[in-house]
Structures are given as structure tokens and as C-alpha cells.
Amino acid sequence: MKIAFLGPHASFTQLAAAQLFPNEELLPQASILDCFNAVENGEAVKAVVPLENSIEGTVSMTLDYLYKTPSIKIEAEAVMPIAHHLMIHPENAIKNIERIYSHPQALAQSFHFLDTHYKEIPKQDFSSTAAAAKFVSENPGTPIAAVANQFAANLYGLKIINRNIQDFEQNHTRFIIISKEQNTYQNDQLETLGEKSGMLITLPEDHPGGLHQVLSVFAWRKMNLSKIESRTLKTGLGNYFFFINVEGPWKEVLHENALKELESLNANVDFLGNYKEFLLES
Numbered sequence: 292m293k294i295a296f297l298g299p300h301a302s303f304t305q306l307a308a309a310q311l312f313p314n315e316e317l318l319p320q321a322s323i324l325d326c327f328n329a330v331e332n333g334e335a336v337k338a339v340v341p342l343e344n345s346i347e348g349t350v351s352m353t354l355d356y357l358y359k360t361p362s363i364k365i366e367a368e369a370v371m372p373i374a375h376h377l378m379i380h381p382e383n384a385i386k387n388i389e390r391i392y393s394h395p396q397a398l399a400q401s402f403h404f405l406d407t408h409y410k411e412i413p414k415q416d417f418s419s420t421a422a423a424a425k426f427v428s429e430n431p432g433t434p435i436a437a438v439a440n441q442f443a444a445n446l447y448g449l450k451i452i453n454r455n456i457q458d459f460e461q462n463h464t465r466f467i468i469i470s471k472e473q474n475t476y477q478n479d480q481l482e483t484l485g486e487k488s489g490m491l492i493t494l495p496e497d498h499p500g501g502l503h504q505v506l507s508v509f510a511w512r513k514m515n516l517s518k519i520e521s522r523t524l525k526t527g528l529g530n531y532f533f534f535i536n537v538e539g540p541w542k543e544v545l546h547e548n549a550l551k552e553l554e555s556l557n558a559n560v561d562f563l564g565n566y567k568e569f570l571l572e573s
């Protein structure tokens with residue numbers, strides 16, 4: 292089975308995908324959009340993409356493509372500890388770094404460190420931390436650095452000059468397995484953190500109490516929400532869709548009635564699945 296992931300090799304997403312699918316063929320992709328496309332056009336059966344980080348928040352591209360591609364559902368979530376290191380080509384001097392490359396999430400998670408120690412040095416977004424590390428390794432004569440993980444330093448032969456530069460000790464990223472199937476991913480080898488349902492909700496029209504009405508569907512049934520995120524619909528300022536997680540295992544009558552009530556409120560619901568959350572190693 293082919294599993295797409297945000298590459299190249301040694302990205303954080305690959306570290307997650309390798310633990311979730313140790314015996315499957317992993318297909319590196321250049322972007323999160325390419326991961327969704329690979330699943331959509333059948334090139335891969337599933338993909339692993341980042342959804343949310345505990346320091347920097349939601350990976351908005353993932354939310355946007357979940358919304359734009361209703362055929363794609365969530366099969367599982369996996370949480371992985373994240374440690375960032377600053378690395379250079381071993382032939383280069385530490386002193387004269389002229390540019391620092393990384394994924395925008397990694398640069399944001401290390402913002403205060405980089406701002407304190409490398410304030411004047413321009414930071415530049417790259418498609419992933421591993422792509423930035425690979426670029427540094429391919430340009431030995433250029434005074435550049437990358438923020439990436441230990442595996443990227445090893446794989447691309449880079450020298451770590453600052454370790455654990457993330458701004459908060461607790462740094463975790465939540466990844467999701469996406470697919471067009473509604474199979475729920477199972478893995479007895481990994482620790483299970485819990486179970487949840489995920490859905491994307493668009494309110495019928497902008498009216499007072501619209502969101503309150505939607506949330507009351509869950510509230511009076513005592514269904515606990517573990518995440519609610521609003522994201523622009525891109526149809527004009529003030530228009531949003533909501534990503535909602537309901538905590539706990541699927542309970543047929545409770546969940547189905549809640550979904551029916553949402554429908555009767557004319558809310559548009561794209562049910563993403565009922566799935567487990569696993570814990571991964573860094």
C-alpha cells in the first residue's frame with residue numbers, strides 16, 4: 292500500500308508516517324496539496340499530513356484542503372514530540388550565516404530563539420524542514436543554515452550548531468491520516484490517547500446566535516468538544532467554516548441524532564470520521 296507524506300526524507304511528517312506505517316511504501320510529496328492530490332487521484336491509498344502544533348496552532352493548508360476535498364476523510368490522529376535544531380554545512384563557519392531556511396511552522400515555533408540569537412539574519416520559508424536541510428547540504432559554499440530535526444542532520448550530513456531551539460519545552464504536532472476510505476486505522480503497537488469524531492461545519496447564514504445554536508446541539512447532549520477552529524471560507528470577510536472535534540467513542544444514537552439536529556438547523560456538515568488518536572515517539 293502506498294502512503295503519501297510531506298517530504299522529502301527526514302521531514303517530521305516522514306517520522307510520523309514511518310511509525311504509523313512501518314511496513315508500507317512511503318511516497319514523499321513536495322507539498323500538503325500534493326499529498327491530498329495523491330490520495331484524490333489514487334496514486335496513494337492514504338497520506339499523512341500535519342494538522343496542528345501546540346506552539347503555532349493549526350496548519351491552515353491542511354484545514355483548507357480538508358474543506359475543499361469532501362471525498363477525503365480522516366482515519367486517525369497521531370501526536371509526536373517536536374525538537375528543532377539549527378544546522379549548517381560542516382564545511383561552513385558558524386559565524387557568517389547569511390540566511391536561515393525552514394518550514395514556516397518550524398520558524399514560528401523557534402521565533403524567539405532565532406530573534407534573540409540571529410535577529411539580523413533573514414529567515415526564509417521552505418516547503419518542509421527536511422527540504423531546507425537538503426538545500427543546505429547541496430550548497431556547501433553558501434553561508435546558510437536550516438531549522439530541522441536530528442534525522443535530517445544525520446541524513447544530509449549537516450552539523451548542528453544549536454539544539455532544541457523551539458521556544459517552549461512542550462512542543463507537539465498532531466498529524467492526521469487521510470484517505471477516501473472510511474476505514475478506521477488500528478495499531479496495537481502504539482499507545483492510544485483517545486477517540487474522537489471530526490467534522491467541518493458551515494453555518495446556514497450569518498444570524499445572531501447561529502454558532503450558539505450549533506454548539507448547543509452538542510452541549511445539551513453533554514458531548515464534549517476538544518477542538519473548535521474557525522477558518523475563512525475565502526468568499527468575503529467574516530465568512531467562516533468550523534473544524535470541530537467531539538471527544539469520545541462513536542455512540543450510534545447520540546451522534547446520529549446530533550448530526551440530524553445539525554441538518555435541521557440547515558448547517559452544512561462534512562463528517563470526517565470517528566477515529567483514534569495515537570502517541571508517537573520523537
Ligand SMILES: O=C(O)C(=O)C[C@]1(C(=O)O)C=C[C@@H](O)C=C1
Pocket residue numbers: 297301302303304305341344350373394396397418419420421464
Ligand atoms: O517540515 C516538516 O518537517 C514537516 O513535516 C511539517 C511540519 C508542520 O507543518 O507542522 C511538521 C511538524 C513540525 O511542526 C514542523 C513542520
